[in-house]
Amino acid sequence: MDGDEPSVEHTGGELRVPEGYSVLTGSVDGRxxxxxxxxxxxxxxxxxxxxxxxxxxxxxxxxxxxxxxxPVPGAFELPLAAMALAKTRRYSAIVALGCVIRGETPHFDYIASEAASGLQLAAIETGVPVSFGLLTVENRKQAEERIDRAADAVRSALEMADVFSQLRAQAAGPLR
Known part of the structure; x- marks a missing residue:
């Protein structure tokens, strides 16, 4: 691979935080x-x-x-549905799943952008984690190769829900 080609390998990982700092990390569990x-x-x-x-x-x-x-009709409706579920306060996290495949018109760009912005807005406005399991791909083959992103979205949502729960518990406690 030469320096002009974009990287297609994306990986998660663990952060290395030097000793002495407080770190708030979430865990993934079924509660x-x-x-x-x-x-x-x-x-x-x-x-x-x-x-x-x-x-x-x-x-x-x-x-x-x-x-x-x-279920909602399309990706454009995902943010409104996520916001509605989050506002009930019955759910610790929301997972948004969908697939937008690029076509021959700019429609893909509008839908993908607005869905992403709307999902983020739902999380920001409600304080409930909304994970991004919306595939934005060039073709069906790319979508099929990315089905496991749904599992990533679930784990991200649960991890963030746990972090937020810990943060609320700390905020309710005494100041240091």
């Missing part, structure tokens, strides 16, 4: 209620995303009765 908003558009892909997300929740130990699934 939380989770809302899932999922687009029906590109259903072959979004059904696979939903299946993968539910399998991850099962593996983590989230009971099925602690999961609410809200």
């Amino acid at each position: 939380r209620a989770v809302g899932i908003v999922v687009s029906k558009f590109n259903a072959e892909i979004t059904n696979a995303l939903l299946e993968r997300a539910l399998a991850e929740l099962d593996e983590i130990g989230v009971p099925r009765d602690a999961v609410m699934i809200m």
Whole structure:
């Protein structure tokens, strides 16, 4: 690979924080209620995303009765649905799942951008973590290769929910 080609390998990892600093880290466990908003558009892909997300929740130990699934027509509707679920305060985290595949017009750019902005806004306005499981891809093959992103979205949502829970508990305690 020469220096002009973009990197296609993205990896997570652990941060190395020097000793002496307080660190607030979240864990992933099954003690939380989770809302899932999922687009029906590109259903072959979004059904696979939903299946993968539910399998991850099962593996983590989230009971099925602690999961609410809200199907919506398309990716553009994901933010409104995420906001509505978050505002109920019944869910510790929201997982947004969808797939936008680039076509021949700028429609892809508008939908992908507005969905991303709207999902972030839902999280910011409600304080409930909303994870980004919206695939924005060039073609169906890329989407199929990224189905596991649904599991990543589940884990991110639960980790952030735990961090926020710890932060609220610390805020309620005595000052140092």
